[in-house]
C-alpha cells in the first residue's frame with residue numbers, strides 16, 4: 001500500500017512535469033547556441049491553444065501536436081530572425097512576443113474555451129512498463145511524456161557527446177572562435193533556436209492534450225517563466241535542468257500533500273507554491289559557496305575538475321550576444 | 327605553395343584600414359609583416375584568412391584566384407591563422423577545443439583526436455594535457471594548441487598575429503624553433519606579424535612593412551634595423567635615455583605580507599618603494615609577481631602582514647580606498663578587465679570620473695574624451711566602441727583613463743602589443759609622472775624594457791623574490807634569475 005502510493009506519486013510527478021521539462025530543454029538548446037528565447041510563456045500558451053484547436057477540429061491528436069510544434073518553431077524563428085539577422089535585442093523582442101502570443105491565444109482561442117476534446121491516449125510501453133518500480137514510474141504514460149524524457153536524454157547526448165553538439169557549445173560559448181574554426185555561426189543559431197522552439201511548442205501541446213485537457217483563459221499559467229528560471233538553476237546542462245524540473249514537480253507534489261495534512265491547515269498556500277524557488281536559490285548558493293571550493297581543493301585535481309563541472313553550471317559565454325561578421 | 331595578396335582594400339567607415347595592399351608569400355619562407363599600431367596588419371591578415379571579407383582585392387594561391395567568405399574556406403585552401411588574442415574556448419577542454427574544428431561526423435573520434443594531439447605535440451615538444459581546461463594554460467600554451475590545430479587541419483600557410491606578446495622567453499624560443507622547422511624543413515609558409523624588430527631580424531627571410539594601410543617597403547633579410555624603422559615610422563628614432571630622479575619619501579611599504587592563492591603563495595614579503603622610483607617586476611608568468619602587484623592595490627586578499635601607503639595603514643582595504651590614497655592599477659588583459667568593449671571612448675571617460683555629479687554632462691565628457699584622444703594620440707573617435715580600436719590604441723586609451731595625480735602606479739605589461747615608437751612615447755608619459763613624485767611598479771615580460779626603464783628589478787621565481795639593480799645587470803643574468811638558476815654576481 002505504502003509503496004504503491006509512492007510509485008503512484010512519482011509517476012504523477014513525471015507526468016505533471018512534462019511541459020516544464022519540454023520547455024526547459026527546448027530553451028536550454030536555444031540558449032546553448034547563444035540565443036535567449038524569452039517568449040516561452042507566450043509561445044507555450046499559443047501552441048497549447050493551437051494544438052487543442054487543431055486536434056479538436058481535425059480529430060487528430062498527432063496533427064494537433066505537430067501544429068503546436070510548428071507554432072513554437074515559428075515564434076522562435078521570429079526571435080532568431082530579429083536577433084541574428086536584424087541584430088535586435090533578443091530580450092526585448094522575446095518580451096514583446098510573449099505579450100503578443102498570450103493575447104493572441106486568448107483571442108483566437110475563444111471558440112474553444114471549455115470544450116471537451118481529444119487527448120493523447122494512454123500507451124504503456126510493453127515489457128518496459130512491467131519492470132518493478134521503474135516501469136510504472138517511467139513507462140506507463142502517453143507519447144508526450146515519453147517524448148519529454150527522450151528529449152532530456154537526446155539533448156544531453158547531442159550537446160555533450162557528438163561533434164555537431166561540440167559546435168553548438170562553441171557557438172554559444174564564443175561565436176568569434178567558433179567562426180574562426182570554420183563554423184557557420186548564424187546558421188547553427190537559427191537551426192537550434194528553431195528546434196528549441198519546436199520543443200517549447202510541444203510543451204504547449206502537452207498541456208492542452210495531456211495534462212490539463214482543453215483550453216481556457218490563462219490555461220498555461222506562467223509555466224514559461226518557471227521553465228526559464230529552471231534553465232538558469234540547472235546551469236544550462238540538460239540533465240541538471242531535468243533534475244531541476246522533477247525536483248520542482250516533487251516539491252509541488254509534496255506541497256499539495258502537506259497542505260492536506262491537518263497540521264498545516266493554517267499555512268497559507270502561497271508558501272507551498274513558492275517554496276520550490278526559495279529552496280532552489282538556497283541550493284544554488286550552497287553549491288557556489290567557497291566551502292565547496294575548499295572541499296574540491298582537497299580532492300585530486302582531475303576528480304575535482306570533473307565534480308566541479310558536474311555540480312556547477314555556467315552560462316554560455318556568448319549568451320545573448322550578437323555576432324557580427326565583417 | 328605560393329600565395330599572393332593583390333590590391334586588398336578594407337574600409338571601416340571612414341577608416342582605411344587596408345588601402346590597396348599587395349604582397350607575395352613564397353613557400354618555405356617566413357615572411358615578416360611589420361608596422362606601427364593601427365597600420366592595418368591584423369585587418370590584412372583577417373582578410374587573408376577569411377575571417378573578414380575585403381571590400382576589394384583578391385588572393386591567389388599558386389596563381390589561381392580564390393575567394394573565401396569564411397575561415398572554413400580559407401583552411402580548405404590551406405590557409406590558417408592564429409589571432410592576436412587567441413580565439414579559443416577558455417571554458418572548454420583542450421581536446422574539445424581541438425576537435426571542434428573538424429569535419430562533421432556525428433560522433434567525434436576522441437581517441438584519434440588525443441593521438442593526433444599527442445603525436446603532433448611531441449613533434450614540436452609541446453606538452454599539452456588533452457583533458458585540461460584551456461583556462462589553466464598560459465597564453466603561450468594556448469598558441470601552441472592553435473598551431474597544432476592548424477597543422478592537423480593541413481594548413482600550408484600559417485599566419486601568426488603578434489604571437490610573441492605575452493609569452494615567456496623559453497616559450498618564445500620553442501615557438502621560433504617550431505616556425506623554422508615548419509618553413510625550412512616542412513616547406514610551409516609562415517607569416518609573422520610583429521612590432522619587435524629583433525624578432526623579425528632573427529626569424530624572417532623577407533619583410534613587408536605597412537603604414538596607414540599601405541605598403542611602405544619590402545626587404546630581403548638581413549636588412550639594417552634603421553631602414554626597417556624608417557619604413558615603419560617614416561623617420562629614425564633616437565635611442566632611449568635614462569633620466570635619474572632623486573627618490574623621495576616612502577610611498578608604499580609592505581611588512582611581512584603573505585598573499586595566498588591556491589596555486590602558489592607569496593610569503594612574508596617586505597618591500598618598499600619611494601616617490602619617483604620605478605621598480606620592475608620580472609618572472610615567468612605565474613611566479614607570483616601578479617599576485618604581489620594586485621595585493622599592492624588591495625585587489626588580492628592578504629592573509630598576514632601590513633600594507634602602508636604614505637604611512638597610512640591600508641591592509642585589507644578595498645581598491646576604492648587605495649584609489650583614494652592615490653594608487654591606481656592597470657591590468658594586462660585589456661579587453662577582459664581593463665576596458666568595456668561595447669562602450670564608446672566617451673563613455674569610458676564618463677565612467678572613470680569618480681567625483682562627477684549625478685547627471686552626466688555629456689558635452690564635458692566629450693570634451694575630455696577629445697582631449698584624451700588628442701593627448702594620447704589615440705586613433706579613434708569619441709563615439710567608437712573600445713572594441714574597434716587596434717590593440718595599441720586600446721593600451722593608449724587605458725593610460726588616458728588614469729587619474730592625473732597619483733602616488734603609485736601599478737601596471738601589468740604597460741607596453742604589451744605596442745610598437746617601438748608608441749612604447750617609447752608611453753614611457754615618456756610615465757616617466758614624466760615621476761617628477762610629480764609618482765612611484766611606478768610594473769610587470770613586464772620584456773627583459774630589455776625592464777632593464778632600460780627601472781631603477782630596481784624584483785625577480786619572482788615560484789613565489790620567492792630577489793631584488794637586483796637595473797644598471798649593473800645584463801639581459802643574460804636577468805634571464806638566468808627568472809629561470810631560477812640564480813647567478814647574480816657574474
Ligand SMILES: Nc1ncnc2c1ncn2[C@@H]1O[C@H](COP(=O)(O)OP(=O)(O)OP(=O)(O)O)[C@@H](O)[C@H]1O
Pocket residue numbers: 338341342343361362363364365366367368369370410705706714715716717718719743
Ligand atoms: N572592426 C573594426 N571596426 C572599426 N575600425 C576597425 C575595426 N578593426 C580595425 N579597425 C581600425 O582599422 C585600423 C587598423 O587596425 P588593425 O587592427 O589592422 O591594426 P594593427 O596593425 O593590427 O595594429 P596593432 O599593432 O595595434 O594590433 C585601426 O585604425 C583600427 O582602429
Ligand SMILES: [Mg+2]
Pocket residue numbers: 367368369410487716717
Ligand atoms: Mg593587430
